[in-house]
Amino acid sequence: MAKCSIHPGSTAVGKVNGVDVCAPCKAELAAAVTQVDKHVDPKDCFVWYEGGKSGWQPIPGTGCAHWVSHQRGYKRGGKGEQCMLGYTFRVKTMLGGLSEVKKLADVKVNDVYATPSKDHTGLVIKVVADKAKPDEPKITIRHDSSAQGKVADNEFATYFKGKGSFWR
Secondary structure (H helix, E strand, O other): OOEOOOOOOOEOOEEEOOEEEOHHHHHHHHHHHHOOOOOOOOOOOOEEEOOOOOOEEEOOOOOHHHHHHHHHOOOOOOHHHEOOOOOEOOHHHHHOOOOEEOOHHHOOOOOEEEOOOOOOEEEEEEEEOOOOOOOOOEEEEEEEEOOOOEEEEEEOOOOOOOOOEEEO
């Protein structure tokens, strides 16, 4: 019989996000998921075990890198930088191993966008060339936005003021 991955002395009652959990963990996990900020997507795995009296809690911070990592399959960094399913939730860690796209004209769909401070990220979902300004395509970025309370689509030139970098 499987044991709880957190409490090895307890019998597991099932798996949550691939993790064997006991009854108290299962209940704490479900409660923690309800506390994850409304904009975070997906929510079910954006929790971790803090130990002691805290138990299972939402991961602090925003979910932008978490969302991009799920979309692109990024599982970088250590356990302290990954959700329950192993997807990275820190922007700088997520960008590790990617190469910067130096020119806007070279940006493509599925490239990763990062703000200048690398504290927010999203995915390029649309690039439209501008014949009048070939070096300035119209770029649409989808991102998990705490400011907008959802996964949102915004223009690079307006919403992001044309600032930031692109990675692939």
